[in-house]
Amino acid sequence: MGSMAEELDVLIENAKIVDGIKGTFTGSIGIREARVVGVGEVSGDPGTTIDATGLVAMPGFVDSHSHADWSFPWYPRCESAVMQGCTTVVAGQCGGSPGPLGEFIRPPRVLVDEVYERSPFLYHPPSPLLPIGTVNDLLEEKYGWFISWRTMGEYFEFVEGKGISINYAPLVGHGTVRYNVMGEDYKRPSTGEERDAMKGLIRQAMEEGCIGMSAGLDYDPDVFAEKSEIDECVGVLKDFGGIYAPHWRRTGRRREIRIGTGYAEPQEGIVEVLDTSRKTGVRMNIAHLAPGYHTIPPMTPNIGRAIGKATLAPIDEALEEGMEVSFDVIPWECWEPLPYLCSVHFTQWLRLLGSRERLAEWLRVEEFRKRAWEEIESGRLFQRVVINPCLNAHWAENLKILKHGNGDNEDKTLAEVAEKLDKDPWETLCDLIVEDPDSRGAHTDYRGIEEQMKAFFEHPVGTVGLDVSVIDGKWQQRNPPYSIPLPDTYSGYPKFLNRYVRDGDLFTLEEAVQKCAALPAKFHGIEDRGVIRTGAYADIVLVDLPGLKIVGKPEESNDYPEGIRYVLVNGTVVVEDGEHTGARPGKVLTRKG
Numbered sequence: 001m002g003s004m005a006e007e008l009d010v011l012i013e014n015a016k017i018v019d020g021i022k023g024t025f026t027g028s029i030g031i032r033e034a035r036v037v038g039v040g041e042v043s044g045d046p047g048t049t050i051d052a053t054g055l056v057a058m059p060g061f062v063d064s065h066s067h068a069d070w071s072f073p074w075y076p077r078c079e080s081a082v083m084q085g086c087t088t089v090v091a092g093q094c095g096g097s098p099g100p101l102g103e104f105i106r107p108p109r110v111l112v113d114e115v116y117e118r119s120p121f122l123y124h125p126p127s128p129l130l131p132i133g134t135v136n137d138l139l140e141e142k143y144g145w146f147i148s149w150r151t152m153g154e155y156f157e158f159v160e161g162k163g164i165s166i167n168y169a170p171l172v173g174h175g176t177v178r179y180n181v182m183g184e185d186y187k188r189p190s191t192g193e194e195r196d197a198m199k200g201l202i203r204q205a206m207e208e209g210c211i212g213m214s215a216g217l218d219y220d221p222d223v224f225a226e227k228s229e230i231d232e233c234v235g236v237l238k239d240f241g242g243i244y245a246p247h248w249r250r251t252g253r254r255r256e257i258r259i260g261t262g263y264a265e266p267q268e269g270i271v272e273v274l275d276t277s278r279k280t281g282v283r284m285n286i287a288h289l290a291p292g293y294h295t296i297p298p299m300t301p302n303i304g305r306a307i308g309k310a311t312l313a314p315i316d317e318a319l320e321e322g323m324e325v326s327f328d329v330i331p332w333e334c335w336e337p338l339p340y341l342c343s344v345h346f347t348q349w350l351r352l353l354g355s356r357e358r359l360a361e362w363l364r365v366e367e368f369r370k371r372a373w374e375e376i377e378s379g380r381l382f383q384r385v386v387i388n389p390c391l392n393a394h395w396a397e398n399l400k401i402l403k404h405g406n407g408d409n410e411d412k413t414l415a416e417v418a419e420k421l422d423k424d425p426w427e428t429l430c431d432l433i434v435e436d437p438d439s440r441g442a443h444t445d446y447r448g449i450e451e452q453m454k455a456f457f458e459h460p461v462g463t464v465g466l467d468v469s470v471i472d473g474k475w476q477q478r479n480p481p482y483s484i485p486l487p488d489t490y491s492g493y494p495k496f497l498n499r500y501v502r503d504g505d506l507f508t509l510e511e512a513v514q515k516c517a518a519l520p521a522k523f524h525g526i527e528d529r530g531v532i533r534t535g536a537y538a539d540i541v542l543v544d545l546p547g548l549k550i551v552g553k554p555e556e557s558n559d560y561p562e563g564i565r566y567v568l569v570n571g572t573v574v575v576e577d578g579e580h581t582g583a584r585p586g587k588v589l590t591r592k593g
């Protein structure tokens with residue numbers, strides 16, 4: 001204890017501190033000018049004192065995989081992230097970043113309804129792109145302002161000028177760069193000249209402070225890029241010590257997946273990105289690792305473990321070679337709120353008929369039901385493999401009924417209800433919608449995926465990544481499929497901490513802090529964050545671990561979790577006693593050097 005009272009901005013007292021370095025101990029944390037100035041026994045003259053009795057102090061969570069960057073302008077308070085303890089996001093993932101923008105851009109998600117209503121479509125929009133002028137007209141009409149930035153550097157200035165509540169470690173998206181260079185004519189291999197232009201833009205984005213580049217190898221436009229183009233572009237990162245963050249190829253282009261369509265084993269996609277990293281010598285964080293193999297037989301824990309191990313094998317090999325490779329994993333598996341039971345298998349009909357009630361009326365008609373099935377078989381509308389009746393023999397096991405007019409059907413899978421009624425799953429789905437057009441559901445791969453998830457999380461280079469944007473608790477798409485945010489948006493970290501630490505036996509709290517904060521910061525080269533120590537930035541979360549709770553049905557809850565008591569970002573209190581203070585102390589964490 002110092003004899004001279006040191007001036008402190010904040011003093012956190014009586015906390016159980018898990019610092020991400022030494023372990024767990026009880027004590028105080030002193031904070032001055034955005035940084036930690038003392039940990040353990042700290043005394044001083046604080047502006048603010050927080051009594052953390054009964055709370056665990058951890059480094060603020062560093063989300064390895066985020067899409068927050070494209071939502072900061074509309075949700076600068078970043079409620080959904082910071083209210084669950086996240087203080088830093090590595091954003092710009094899956095090939096998409098807010099710059100560098102060209103003549104044609106992908107409209108931000110906040111305009112999804114306006115874009116659809118301006119030019120309706122049945123299956124997929126004719127182009128994912130709009131002229132930036134059109135996007136700006138829509139933005140001006142809805143929000144009273146428009147996109148003024150073009151480069152990543154200009155975007156950083158915009159974001160810092162506006163002020164955000166969490167820190168933003170920026171990636172440039174290869175897809176954004178490809179759109180910038182090729183415009184609407186992107187469904188083909190690039191020319192040498194176009195590649196040079198892309199490399200120039202990537203170089204510029206890195207010079208402006210990006211920490212690396214992402215790619216989205218299942219999505220437009222990256223799905224049309226030859227591997228040599230990706231390799232060349234990734235090669236640019238080498239000079240900057242940047243990181244490559246690929247959404248690896250699992251399905252290929254997600255269109256026209258007819259019944260009987262074969263698909264590559266996803267594992268080839270992991271081997272593909274490892275090859276890029278190996279060839280270019282650029283370090284890599286593989287986005288949202290998932291099982292590398294499909295299974296036709298019923299899943300058992302043993303098969304799950306075997307698939308987990310086999311998926312990881314080439315990554316282990318790369319690590320043995322000395323390559324710098326890591327990956328992130330999404331806590332909520334592939335849960336997705338539909339949110340209505342009719343949302344995804346009948347989206348085009350909902351668009352055409354105009355309401356869920358009309359769809360339900362037509363589903364009584366045998367001819368229509370048959371036609372709806374033929375549409376499924378045609379694969380015209382993209383359906384995720386887990387719930388695609390054309391591709392997945394287990395699709396009905398992956399669809400869960402959350403709310404239905406007949407309560408007996410709730411919290412059961414479609415397969416369970418079908419078995420109870422002794423009916424075919426497709427007929428059962430139609431009947432359930434006829435009975436209650438507003439019935440709600442969610443989907444995931446429920447089939448023993450837990451064992452694989454554990455294998456991924458337990459791996460020394462596995463970290464937590466949420467794969468969501470930031471948002472407040474209100475948004476829902478007006479038009480079919482009436483989307484609502486993914487569960488990880490609000491409760492990815494609470495789910496991880498409850499399932500694997502508090503109520504499980506997979507991780508100690510110290511290990512969880514490695515997965516949620518220390519390792520993501522380390523792998524992405526984010527200095528002085530992800531740990532609590534003297535000199536580090538004061539990004540800190542105080543959690544009431546026994547009281548940590550997801551509010552409502554987790555699959556469709558857009559409530560903030562309970563138990564995240566305080567969150568500090570750069571020494572400023574952003575969450576106080578479970579409420580957002582409105583403070584926006586976040587920084588753009590540009591590349592150093």
Ligand SMILES: [Zn+2]
Pocket residue numbers: 093094247287288
């Ligand atoms: Zn992705």
